[in-house]
Amino acid sequence: xxxxxxRPNRRGRPARQRLHSRQARFGLLFVVPATLYVxxxxxxxxxxxxxxxxxxxxxxxxxxxxxxxxxxxxxLYGDPExxxxxxxxxxxxxxxLPPTVVIALGLALLSNRAFRGVGLFRTAMYVPHVISLxxxxxxxxxIYSDQGLVNEVLAFFGMSEQRWLxxxxxxxxxxxxxxxxxxxxxxxxxLLAGLQTVPKDLYEAAxxxxxxxxxxxxxxxxxxxxxxxxxxxxxxxxxxxxxxTEIFVLTQGGPYGSTTTVNYLIYTEAFQYNDMGSASAMAxxxxxxxxxxxxxxxxxxxxxxx
Amino acid sequence: MRRVRNVPTGVLxxxxxxxxxxxxxxxxxxxxxxxTLTVWFPGNSEAEMALVNETIVPAFEEETGAxxxxxxxxxxDMSPKLNTAFAAGTAPDVIGxxxxxxxxxxxxxxxxxxxxxxxxxxxxxxxxxxxALPGGEISGNQYIIPLxxxxxxxxxxxxxxxxxxxxPDAPPQSWEDVKAAAEQLTVREGDKIxxxxxxxxxxxIGAQQAFGTxxxxxxxxxxxxxxxxxxxxxSEAVDALEYYVGLYQxxxxxxxxxxxxxxxxxDAQQPIATSQASMQLSNAGDIGKYQDAAPDRDLRLMMPPxxxxxxxxxxxxxxxxxxxxxxxxxxxxxxxxxxxMIDPDINLDYAEALGALPVHASAVDSDYVSSNPELAKAVxxxxxxxxxxxxxxxxxxxxxxxxxxxxxxxxxVGAAEALERATAEVEKIVDAGx
Numbered sequence: 078x079x080x081x082x083x084r085p086n087r088r089g090r091p092a093r094q095r096l097h098s099r100q101a102r103f104g105l106l107f108v109v110p111a112t113l114y115v116x117x118x119x120x121x122x123x124x125x126x127x128x129x130x131x132x133x134x135x136x137x138x139x140x141x142x143x144x145x146x147x148x149x150x151x152x153l154y155g156d157p158e159x160x161x162x163x164x165x166x167x168x169x170x171x172x173x174l175p176p177t178v179v180i181a182l183g184l185a186l187l188s189n190r191a192f193r194g195v196g197l198f199r200t201a202m203y204v205p206h207v208i209s210l211x212x213x214x215x216x217x218x219x220i221y222s223d224q225g226l227v228n229e230v231l232a233f234f235g236m237s238e239q240r241w242l243x244x245x246x247x248x249x250x251x252x253x254x255x256x257x258x259x260x261x262x263x264x265x266x267x268l269l270a271g272l273q274t275v276p277k278d279l280y281e282a283a284x285x286x287x288x289x290x291x292x293x294x295x296x297x298x299x300x301x302x303x304x305x306x307x308x309x310x311x312x313x314x315x316x317x318x319x320x321x322t323e324i325f326v327l328t329q330g331g332p333y334g335s336t337t338t339v340n341y342l343i344y345t346e347a348f349q350y351n352d353m354g355s356a357s358a359m360a361x362x363x364x365x366x367x368x369x370x371x372x373x374x375x376x377x378x379x380x381x382x383x
Numbered sequence: 384m385r386r387v388r389n390v391p392t393g394v395l396x397x398x399x400x401x402x403x404x405x406x407x408x409x410x411x412x413x414x415x416x417x418x419t420l421t422v423w424f425p426g427n428s429e430a431e432m433a434l435v436n437e438t439i440v441p442a443f444e445e446e447t448g449a450x451x452x453x454x455x456x457x458x459x460d461m462s463p464k465l466n467t468a469f470a471a472g473t474a475p476d477v478i479g480x481x482x483x484x485x486x487x488x489x490x491x492x493x494x495x496x497x498x499x500x501x502x503x504x505x506x507x508x509x510x511x512x513x514x515a516l517p518g519g520e521i522s523g524n525q526y527i528i529p530l531x532x533x534x535x536x537x538x539x540x541x542x543x544x545x546x547x548x549x550x551p552d553a554p555p556q557s558w559e560d561v562k563a564a565a566e567q568l569t570v571r572e573g574d575k576i577x578x579x580x581x582x583x584x585x586x587x588i589g590a591q592q593a594f595g596t597x598x599x600x601x602x603x604x605x606x607x608x609x610x611x612x613x614x615x616x617x618s619e620a621v622d623a624l625e626y627y628v629g630l631y632q633x634x635x636x637x638x639x640x641x642x643x644x645x646x647x648x649x650d651a652q653q654p655i656a657t658s659q660a661s662m663q664l665s666n667a668g669d670i671g672k673y674q675d676a677a678p679d680r681d682l683r684l685m686m687p688p689x690x691x692x693x694x695x696x697x698x699x700x701x702x703x704x705x706x707x708x709x710x711x712x713x714x715x716x717x718x719x720x721x722x723x724m725i726d727p728d729i730n731l732d733y734a735e736a737l738g739a740l741p742v743h744a745s746a747v748d749s750d751y752v753s754s755n756p757e758l759a760k761a762v763x764x765x766x767x768x769x770x771x772x773x774x775x776x777x778x779x780x781x782x783x784x785x786x787x788x789x790x791x792x793x794x795x796v797g798a799a800e801a802l803e804r805a806t807a808e809v810e811k812i813v814d815a816g817x
Contacts, residue, residue: 136470137491223643237575243642245793331587332642332793333786348463350779351487 130357137351149358159359161334162342163366165249169338170317170370173253173260177313178306180257181264186298188265189272199266206262214326217255218242221327245335248328252336256323260316264309271305272298307378311371318367339363419450420716421475425461425703434736443723449716462778469493476711477720482518482527482701482770483777489526490775495707497525500718511727515742518700518770528721529701530730531739534761534768535596536667536697537561537581537688541681543568543661554685558600558626561662561688565630565637568661579660580637583630585792586644587785592698592771593664594788597623599696599769600689605784610774611813615784616799616806622690624791624798632794641792650676667761668702668739674757684757687767699768702739740765776812783808 130149132142153159188199205213220226221241228238241251279297288296299306321340324330330337330345337345339359347356424435432455440451454475456464462484468474478494488494501509501516509516512529519527541551547568555561565580583593595605603619606612614620630638638660645654650669654660656677665673667684674682687695705724707717723729727743734741735751740761746752747762771777784805791801 135491136466137487137493139492240642245795329587331786331789333789345782348466349782350776351466 126357126360129353130361132354132357134353135351136353142354145354149354150362152355153358153362158334158337159339159342159362162337162339163362165336166318166320166338166340166363166366169249169253169256169320170314172250173256173317174310174313177257177260177264178310181261181309182268182302182306184261184265185268185272188269199269202265203262205259206266210259210322211326213259214255214323217323218327221251242328243332245332248332248336252320252323252327255327256317256320259323260313264313267305267309268302271302274305275301303378303380307375310374310378314370314374315367318363318370339366418713418716419452420477420713420720422451422453422477422479422720423461423465423475424453424455424479425458425481427455427457428737430736430738431455431733434732438732439724439729443720446723447716447719449719451720472710474708474710476708476713476717478706478708479530479703480527480706481703482529482773483781485519485527485704485706486521486773486775486777488706489521489524493709494526495709495711495714497528497707497718497721500722501525501528504722508725508727511743511745512725514744514765514768515701518768518773519704521773527701527704527706528725529704529742530724531668531702531734531737532699532742532765532768533702534667534687534697534699534740534765535592535664536761536764537662537685538655538665538667538670538673538682539662539685540655540658541683542679543578543658547661551681551683554683556686556688558597558688558690561685562626562629562637565662566635569637576636576639578658579639579654581630581662581664582638582640582645582654582660583627583664584644584646585631585638585641585789586646587782587789589644589646590788590792591781591785594624594627594784595698595769595771596664596687596696597627597690599698600687600693601626602690602693605780605809606772606774606813610772613806613809613813615809616802620802621799624788624802626690627788628791628794628798631792655682656680666702667699667764668734668737668758670757670761671755672738674755682757684760684764686760686764695764695767696769697764697767698771699765700770701742774813776815779812780809783812 129142131144131146133145133148134142184202188195188202222228223238223240227241231238239247242248275298279301280293283293283297319340320338321344324336324338324341325344328336330341340363343356343359343363346352346359424431435453440453443449444451458481461480465474465478465480465484474493478488480488485494489496515529515532516525519525519529537554539551539554544551544554544564547564549564549567555564561581567580568578569576569580570578584590585593598605598615598620601619601623603617603623604614607614630636631641640654640660645652646665650656650672653663653665653673653676655663655665656673658677658680662685670682670684673680687697689695705721707714707721711717724733725742727745730743731741731746731749731751733739734746740758741749741752744762744765747759752758752762771781774780787796787801787805787808790796791798796804
């Protein structure tokens with residue numbers, strides 16, 4: 078069979094290749110703005126942060142960053158304040174994540190049924206997600222205040238008022254309760270979307286086989302939801318481990334550091350004490366911590382050993 | 384078919400880059416008239432903004448021909464924004480800030496030494512500001528010019544005093560007597576305090592300032608004069624902290640606001656205004672606002688008390704002030720603006736708008752002060768002010784100390800142990816900075 082070769086141009090390049098080359102140049106032109114944006118405003122700061130983590134640098138200083146090798150990372154190794162902040166961050170993730178996912182799953186199962194007002198129910202549950210975390214935190218600051226909603230309810234039932242944000246044992250729990258409420262809506266919607274991808278005929282087959290509701294949930298729903306559950310857990314870990322706004326508004330890291338998460342500590346170190354090097358090193362350790370937890374969550378979600 | 388012109392990609396990318404750079408560029412200052420002056424003020428007081436924007440700045444611009452651009456930055460954001468502005472080379476010509484930030488800025492050579500400018504001021508004006516200016520000095524040099532003063536004094540309710548059988552015209556003069564009066568004023572239902580005899584701030588920053596008031600009026604200090612030796616585990620400090628803890632802990636506790644942040648609440652929601660407290664350690668300049676918020680409470684100011692055998696001292700000094708950016712190209716104009724702001728008449732208007740204490744001693748004769756005998760007491764008490772140490776790293780020291788004070792106030796550690804731990808942490812910060 079004869080093969081028709083493209084007609085070469087004057088420089089010996091085929092016309093199609095020339096066309097592709099022109100398209101490629103225009104394609105390149107179209108991605109330039111986004112590439113510049115990502116490079117300047119995302120990759121650049123990350124790389125600069127990495128450089129700073131090996132430096133001693135105060136923005137007030139005129140001398141600029143001074144390279145000090147791994148000193149910032151070595152400093153963190155023996156820093157009790159950082160160790161405590163890591164432990165608080167870990168505790169915060171662990172005590173918010175399970176109830177958030179479990180309750181959101183229950184709400185998703187509920188709202189996956191057809192009942193009157195289901196649309197309103199779904200919307201109402203999603204509302205907290207669209208309100209900014211700062212605004213939500215301000216509202217909860219009032220809810221937890223001495224004359225706030227929670228204490229008013231307690232007083233109505235004849236119980237004594239509590240200082241929800243003022244005790245070392247209670248402040249992180251109070252912030253966690255708020256965060257669970259805030260995260261429910263988005264998790265519910267994602268899990269609802271996951272539920273609706275589970276084929277109906279699998280349930281029919283399970284029912285034909287005599288499976289009860291619990292068995293259907295274990296054998297059909299959970300395996301069908303696994304990809305979405307994995308996504309939800311991984312994203313929640315990423316968001317929760319970076320907890321800052323709610324801490325800044327509700328407790329400012331107190332009382333006596335009991336709610337100082339790593340992100341809050343980074344803020345203090347960088348912008349209150351002007352130690353950008355140490356703050357950057359903390360940020361990269363936190364990044365490694367989040368990446369590690371996320372990888373474990375994804376591997377467990379995929380049914381592999383962590 | 385229309386043919387797309389083959390515009391070189393590099394040219395377009397270049398245009399884009401130029402546009403981007405142009406878009407990112409700041410406006411260029413014109414030197415027409417007196418030039419352009421950028422000023423940052425801390426806070427978001429509407430009264431301050433109205434006075435500065437509508438009266439002070441237009442008058443200054445008319446007088447000098449300058450163009451003044453004023454930006455108000457929330458207190459909490461001031462240091463982060465200012466520090467990043469210094470790093471980026473975009474810091475304003477005139478910087479308004481709290482005194483606590485001054486030492487770090489001076490230490491890093493970011494602000495101008497204003498001593499030569501102050502020396503050129505009229506001697507009478509310098510004398511008139513003699514209670515305020517030292518608070519803006521670091522190692523004998525003036526770096527910040529105070530705009531208003533603050534002083535912690537006890538606001539008390541004459542009505543509650545009378546109800547409790549105390550003479551409102553003869554308030555306590557020592558901290559021991561204050562505690563005794565507070566016990567008499569405290570109202571309880573069972574174990575629960577329903578009206579506090581005395582409330583004192585207990586949030587980290589407020590606690591440090593309140594503790595300073597107790598410490599200094601007991602003859603103690605945080606640091607020595609050089610700022611190199613930590614003195615906060617002295618016996619005076621332990622006694623002062625035990626007194627402070629005793630306000631919240633024990634069967635004779637008189638304060639039920641431990642952990643609550645009420646100092647920044649609106650005037651009408653302050654414990655002293657809502658009858659939740661009979662005495663309250665507050666910024667003395669706020670007395671007029673509290674009186675307006677609760678006219679039936681007969682609110683008065685108590686002269687600063689001391690522990691037996693010591694002189695009265697209370698946290699105070701310049702509340703905020705103005706500095707000049709060392710890299711400013713408009714230093715003379717910047718100083719003109721500061722000099723304008725500390726003109727006695729202008730400064731009095733400024734202090735009145737903010738409900739603060741003016742920086743001039745002569746203000747005691749003004750209508751603003753003399754029309755309110757309680758405010759006059761505050762101005763009279765200003766010489767008892769004691770500022771926090773003005774040393775590099777102070778903010779870090781204050782935060783480190785605040786955590787240990789909080790633990791002691793909550794009864795989790797004893798006063799002596801809390802102060803030992805605070806001393807150890809502050810010593811590390813002092814050593815790191817030296």
